[in-house]
Amino acid sequence: MNCKKCGSPLSENDQFCKNCGAAVNAQNEQVNVQQPINNPLNQQPVNNTVDQQPMNNQVAQQTYQQPQQNYNQPAWANGYNSNPNYQPPKSNENLKYIIIGVVVVVVIFAIVIMVSMFKGKDNNKSNEGTNNGSSVNEGLPSVSGTTNTTSTYYKVNFKGFTLSIPDNLVYEEKSGILSIGDEEGTWITELELEQGSFTQLKNNKNQFPIALRQKGYTCTEATEKILGGVEFITMEISFGGENFIAALTKANSMYYIGVTAYNQENEIDYKLLETIAPIINSFEQTSASNSIAPDNTLDFSIFNDLAK
Numbered sequence: 001m002n003c004k005k006c007g008s009p010l011s012e013n014d015q016f017c018k019n020c021g022a023a024v025n026a027q028n029e030q031v032n033v034q035q036p037i038n039n040p041l042n043q044q045p046v047n048n049t050v051d052q053q054p055m056n057n058q059v060a061q062q063t064y065q066q067p068q069q070n071y072n073q074p075a076w077a078n079g080y081n082s083n084p085n086y087q088p089p090k091s092n093e094n095l096k097y098i099i100i101g102v103v104v105v106v107v108i109f110a111i112v113i114m115v116s117m118f119k120g121k122d123n124n125k126s127n128e129g130t131n132n133g134s135s136v137n138e139g140l141p142s143v144s145g146t147t148n149t150t151s152t153y154y155k156v157n158f159k160g161f162t163l164s165i166p167d168n169l170v171y172e173e174k175s176g177i178l179s180i181g182d183e184e185g186t187w188i189t190e191l192e193l194e195q196g197s198f199t200q201l202k203n204n205k206n207q208f209p210i211a212l213r214q215k216g217y218t219c220t221e222a223t224e225k226i227l228g229g230v231e232f233i234t235m236e237i238s239f240g241g242e243n244f245i246a247a248l249t250k251a252n253s254m255y256y257i258g259v260t261a262y263n264q265e266n267e268i269d270y271k272l273l274e275t276i277a278p279i280i281n282s283f284e285q286t287s288a289s290n291s292i293a294p295d296n297t298l299d300f301s302i303f304n305d306l307a308k
Contacts, residue, residue, distance in 0.1 A: 006020040153165060158173060161193065201307045212237065
């Protein structure tokens with residue numbers, strides 16, 4: 001007898017192969033299992049009349065499929081529709097609300113930045129106005145005619161006084177004269193400070209035409225007018241082909257202001273005095289200096305003797 005695994009010779013009493021260690025009894029049992037059993041019953045065909053007859057039972061013909069449910073899988077593995085009462089999360093609607101919220105925050109942030117920029121621009125304009133009025137301001141908002149449409153002002157220093165000029169006008173100080181007008185150049189007024197009493201000027205206003213005519217001016221009689229809440233002594237003057245208004249008004253108890261007003265049409269226009277009346281009212285003295293050197297188109301110093 002030989003080992004079924006390695007083929008080595010075995011004795012009858014060997015339980016294991018001495019060469020490979022395989023169990024001899026297991027090999028014999030395997031051999032016995034593989035050999036067919038000579039059972040006469042296996043050779044005879046089984047005539048089962050029950051199996052040969054057709055099945056007329058409808059229950060047997062039906063294929064019954066029992067629903068299979070995987071109890072080991074989580075609920076989401078069977079799909080959202082496995083539970084008829086389950087509703088999937090509204091992810092698109094939540095995303096829409098998030099986008100709307102972001103847009104609102106961006107818009108608010110942009111508005112805050114724009115407001116800050118405009119405030120900074122207004123502050124810069126106020127700072128520019130304190131440069132002693134030594135240059136014309138460029139890029140200022142314009143105004144049609146003589147109507148002021150804004151409440152923002154430049155603080156300007158002029159010969160020891162401060163005054164407020166609306167930012168829809170332009171101004172320039174040159175040779176002791178402060179010129180104020182609109183950006184389009186349709187009109188202009190020139191202001192000069194002189195030392196003297198406005199009360200005395202009113203008392204001597206009848207002598208103004210005499211003094212002007214001696215200088216070559218053609219003028220009307222002096223009249224008192226209140227324009228824009230400011231009291232003026234006014235005269236209509238022609239000189240060198242130009243027609244303009246000459247006016248005198250009070251700065252304080254020691255100084256008066258001489259004003260000449262021109263327009264592009266070369267006409268007499270008292271609305272110009274109404275336009276600059278708020279500027280006249282804003283005059284405030286900041287220095288006690290009396291060093292005023294007049295040098296202008298109309299030399300208002302000719303009225304100084306009449307102001308004493």
